[in-house]
Amino acid sequence: MLDRAFRILAAFGPAAPALSLTSLSVRSEMPKSTTSRIVGKLAELGVLDRTDDEKFSAGLRMLDIASLAPRGQGLRATAVPRWAYLAVARWITGRSGPSGMSSSSKGGCPANRCWRILPRA
Incomplete structure (x- = not known):
C-alpha cells in the first residue's frame, strides 16, 4: 500500500503541481479505481488537497512531514x-x-x- 501511495506522490513535480485523478492514474501506472481509493485517503489525511477544478495538489500535512527531516529545517x-x-x-x-x-x-x-x-x- 505504501509503495502505491508514494508512486502517486512522486507523480507531482514543479511542472505538475496539481493533477487530475486520471493524470495521477496514468503517471503512477495504476488503475484509476486504485488511484482513486488511495488519493481519497491521502486527501482525507491532509497529505493531498483537492483544488476547485477537481485536481489534487500537495496538502499542508505534506509540509508538516517534510519539515521534520533534517534537510527540511x-x-x-x-x-x-x-x-x-x-x-x-x-x-x-x-x-x-x-x-x-x-x-x-x-x-x-x-x-x-x-x-x-x-x-x-
Missing part, C-alpha cells in the same frame, strides 16, 4: 508565510492560484476585498 519558515498569503488571497478572491490574485481591473476580486491590500510574502 527552515522549510516551514520559508513556506508557511507564502502559503498563508495564498490562503488569504484565495479567501479574498474565492479563487486559487495566480488567477485568484488578479487585479480588480480584470474583475478578479470583489470591490470590498482586494488582494493588493495584503503585504507581500
Whole structure:
C-alpha cells in the first residue's frame, strides 16, 4: 500500500503541481479505481488537497512531514508565510492560484476585498 501511495506522490513535480485523478492514474501506472481509493485517503489525511477544478495538489500535512527531516529545517519558515498569503488571497478572491490574485481591473476580486491590500510574502 505504501509503495502505491508514494508512486502517486512522486507523480507531482514543479511542472505538475496539481493533477487530475486520471493524470495521477496514468503517471503512477495504476488503475484509476486504485488511484482513486488511495488519493481519497491521502486527501482525507491532509497529505493531498483537492483544488476547485477537481485536481489534487500537495496538502499542508505534506509540509508538516517534510519539515521534520533534517534537510527540511527552515522549510516551514520559508513556506508557511507564502502559503498563508495564498490562503488569504484565495479567501479574498474565492479563487486559487495566480488567477485568484488578479487585479480588480480584470474583475478578479470583489470591490470590498482586494488582494493588493495584503503585504507581500
